Amino acid sequence: MNAMAIHPEIAKVLATLPAPDGSPLDPRAMRAGEAAQVPPLAERLPLYSVDDATAVTSSGEVPVRIYTPMEADSYGLLVYFHGGAFFLGGLDTHDHVARALAKETGHKVISVGYRLAPEAVFPAGLDDCYGVVRWAAGKGGNLKWDGKNLAIAGDSSGGNFVAAVAAIAHDDGFNRITHQVLFYPSLDLDFDVERYPSLRENAEGYGLETAGLKPFNSFYLENGADPADPRVSPIKREDLAGLPAALVITAEHDPLRDEGELYGRRLAEAGVETKVTRYPGANHGFVQHFSWIPELYRAFEETGEFLNARAGQ
Structure with missing residues (x-):
């Protein structure tokens, strides 16, 4: 595959970022910084309705935001887990992602405001995500599910939760999840740089840096999250047979690229219908930060095609 330079619009933004100085990360300050960048409501993609709600689940009450793309009698459902290295992100920071997913898939999207580290101990956030999937499939939410597609999707650490939830549901005998969509997923929390060439090839200069993965x-x-546990590092799950059809989207200039692509290959080898698409010129986080670039917005359109090609099969 011929390498492509980082997209020029991404390069412009990367050039403005301060170099990492090795100082400790402050979750509260970083969350405040993210919150300050959320665009006002008037500037967001309009949908038929966007409603905040509470999902009553086995792990407690979980805040969710429900995106309805158009008026209809029933809908396919897509439960979305935002990224943010398990300690950042929320319903607001990824609101634009959920809106685009609703528009391009035609599905009702349920974005999950799961509990974050370090305040929440493992597996609180994962339990919240799985609990909301079970809630969405039940009658509690009055979501008008058509009983066909029940998809799960997530970016980065949210993609980690997608893989983990798919496996947990399978092992639980909960077989309603039809599709899993993983945007540049973080699937192996053992950050030994010898494990994947992309950890070295894309180590510096593309936003997410390999040296930043551990902190x-x-x-x-x-x-409480142990990287040897397949619920934490889903790539360590030995048997991937019987999992839902998968779309794995990776970014060319991402340290995590190769683990996502390996997971896609392993799913396919286990007999799971799988599509892996690498986005050239893209970096980690492009669905959240650079989807205004038309060729990268394509990830949402591709998700819609994937979910609608064989709805409910």
Whole structure:
């Protein structure tokens, strides 16, 4: 595959970022910084309705935001888990992602405001995500599910939760999940740089840096998440047979690229219908930060095609 330079619009933004100085990460300050960048409501993609709600689940009450793309008698459902290294992100920071997913898939999207590290101990956030999927499939939410597609999707650490939830549901005998969509997923929390060539090839200069993986994920790993546990590093699950059809989207200039692509290959080898698409010129986080670039917005359109090609099969 011929390498493509980083997209010029991404390069412009990367050039403005301060170099990492090795100082400790402050979750509260970083969350405040993210919150300050959320665009006002008037500037967001309009949908038929966007409603905040509470999902009553086996792990407690979980805040969710429900995106309805158009008026209809019934809908396919897509439960969305936002990224943020398990300690950042929320319903607001990824609101634009959920809106685009609703528009391009035609599905009702349920975005999950799961509990974050370091305040929440593993597996609180994962339990919240799985609990909301079970809630969505039940009658509690009055979501007008058509009984066909029940998809799960997530970016980065949210993609980690997608893979983990798919496996947990399978092992539980909960077989309603039809599709899993993983945007540049973080699937192996053992950050040994010898494990994947992309950890070295894309180590520096593309936003997410290989040296930053340990500190960014430390809030999760120091709060009960063991990287040897397949619920934490889903790539360590030995048997991937019987999991839902998968779309794995990776970014060319991402340290995590190769683990996502390996997971896609392993799913396919286990007999799971799988599509892996690498986005050239893209970096980690492009669905959240650079989807205004038309060729990267394509990830949402591709998700819609994937979910609608064989709805409910």
